Amino acid sequence: MRVGFYFAPGYGYYSVPRTYWNRQYYVGQYLPDVFWRYQVNDWRTYGLGYPPPGTRWVYVDNAIYLIDEYDGYIIEIVRDAWSW
Numbered sequence: 001m002r003v004g005f006y007f008a009p010g011y012g013y014y015s016v017p018r019t020y021w022n023r024q025y026y027v028g029q030y031l032p033d034v035f036w037r038y039q040v041n042d043w044r045t046y047g048l049g050y051p052p053p054g055t056r057w058v059y060v061d062n063a064i065y066l067i068d069e070y071d072g073y074i075i076e077i078v079r080d081a082w083s084w
Contacts, residue, residue, distance in 0.1 A: 020032060026074065026077070046081055062081060065077050
């Protein structure tokens, strides 16, 4: 584990602004756009369903979020998505 960095399979470690370190997000909140680029392309690997039109699965630390592509509204969360 690296302080100030999160890990996303296929992307490696990525820097996270200090204001977002260790923050928990919940369904109904908006995910900051700094995380939107870490899209899950192999969603079947994690047992996730196909993202409906206008949504995408994204990695945030050890969780995967289903968000609205336009505003980052959180629709679903899978916590502890993989093991270290």
